[in-house]
Amino acid sequence: xxxxxxxxxxxxxxxxxxxxxxxxxxxxxxxxxxxxxxxxxxxxxxxxxxxxxxxxxxxxxxxxxxxxxxxxxxxxxxxxxxxxxxxxxxxxxxxxxxxxxxxxxxxxxxxxxxxxx
Numbered sequence: 115x116x117x118x119x120x121x122x123x124x125x126x127x128x129x130x131x132x133x134x135x136x137x138x139x140x141x142x143x144x145x146x147x148x149x150x151x152x153x154x155x156x157x158x159x160x161x162x163x164x165x166x167x168x169x170x171x172x173x174x175x176x177x178x179x180x181x182x183x184x185x186x187x188x189x190x191x192x193x194x195x196x197x198x199x200x201x202x203x204x205x206x207x208x209x210x211x212x213x214x215x216x217x218x219x220x221x222x223x224x225x226x227x228x229x230x231x
Contacts, residue, residue: 126170126221127154130212133223139164148197151190155212156198163207165195167229171215183211188230 131141134157143156155166169182191209199207211229215222 122170123168126214127168129214129221129223130166130168131155133212133225134166146194146198148194150193150197153191153194153198161205163195163199163202163205164210165191165198165207166210166212167191169211169213171213183229192231 127144131144134155135141138159140158141155142158144154146153146156153165154168155164157164157166167183167187188209195207195209199205208228209230211226213224213226215224
């Protein structure tokens with residue numbers, strides 16, 4: 115299991131990208147940055163553009179990882195999606211959360227599809 119927060123986050127984003135790719139998603143961008151903030155992953159699930167927030171936890175002692183995607187973070191991701199979708203044409207989009215929690219040294223992945231409006 116990674117020791118510091120940055121390496122934990124980077125490892126969990128890689129785990130999430132691999133998890134989604136194995137399920138047929140096309141990972142288009144990682145750590146996509148704009149003046150409004152950052153989205154961890156932008157993927158395609160068929161015709162749907164999927165904005166993915168990755169949350170990591172070393173344990174569930176302080177709650178599930180996906181619970182850390184609060185209202186303000188959701189609003190920021192939706193604003194970024196508005197900018198991105200203006201360039202991607204008339205396609206559906208959605209917002210997923212991939213939570214990676216470590217049980218000992220093993221990562222456990224939970225994928226919440228359409229996690230917020």
